[in-house]
Amino acid sequence: MERSVFTEKTLQIEVEETTDTVHLRWTGRSNEREPGRFLAPILDRALASAEASGKLLVLDFRALDYMNSSTFTPLVRLMESARTGLARVRMVYRSGLKWQQLSFSAMKVFETLDRRIELRGE
C-alpha cells in the first residue's frame, strides 16, 4: 500500500493506492484563486495510474468542508477524460450535507450507463 499526502494551504488530499483502488481523500477547504494548478497534476496522475493498473479511482469528498466554483473545472475535466477513456471512477460525497448533495448530484450528468463512472452519495 502506498500513501502520499498533498497539501495546499487549507486543502489536503491524501492519495492511497491499494491492491484494488487509487483513493483520494479530500479534507479542508479548496478556496484558492487557481486551484487547478495544485489539483490538475494530482488528478491527472491518479487517473493515469488507475487506467494503467485497472484499479478503481475513488475521489472521496465526504470530509471536504468547502470548495469554490473554480475547483469544479479540474474535476469535470477529469470526469470527461475518464468518460472517453477506460478508467473506472467513483466520486463519493456526503448526501446528508446539503451543499455536497447539490454540488455532486449535478455532476451525475457525467455518469456512464455501465456505472464505470459514478457518483455515490453516502
Added chain:
Amino acid sequence: MSQELALKLEPNWCTIKDIWDVSVDFFGREGLGPDAAYALSMVTQELLENAVKYGRFSSSDKIDLGMRIGEGDVTIEVKSPVSPDDDQLRHLDDTIQWIRGFQDPFEAYVDRLKLLSTQPQREGGSGLGLVRIAYEGQAILDFYVDESGVLAISAVHRR
C-alpha cells in the same frame, strides 16, 4: 426588522477567504439554519472572488460587502470599481441573462458543467460561480454600475 453587516475589505485573496468564518457566524447568529448559513456564505465568497478577479482597484480602493437579513429575504451585495467599457461587464450581463433564460437554475448549472468539462483549464471567466449562486444559493442576481464606475452586484435569496 432587519439585521445588517457592512464591511470594507482589502481587495486581495487572503482577506476574502477570511470572510467565510465571518459570514457563517453572522448568518448563523441571526437565526438562519446551518444549510442556509452555508449556502449564503458560499454566495458571499463567490461574489467576493469575482470582485477581486475582475475589479479595477487603485491603491486606496476597497471592496464593500453588505449582508442584510430581512423579513422575507437575504440580500448580499458586493461593490467594486470597474471600467465602464469593460468586456467583463458585458460578460456579466450576458451570463445573468443566460441564467434567467432557464426555468430551473439546475439546468443552467449542468449545462455550464458540461461546457467546462470540454474546455482547457484557464483562470476565471467560466461564469460557474454565478450559476452556482443561482442554483445552490437559490438567489436572484442583479447588478448596476453607478456614475463613479462602481459595480454593485447583488444576490437576493428568498427565505
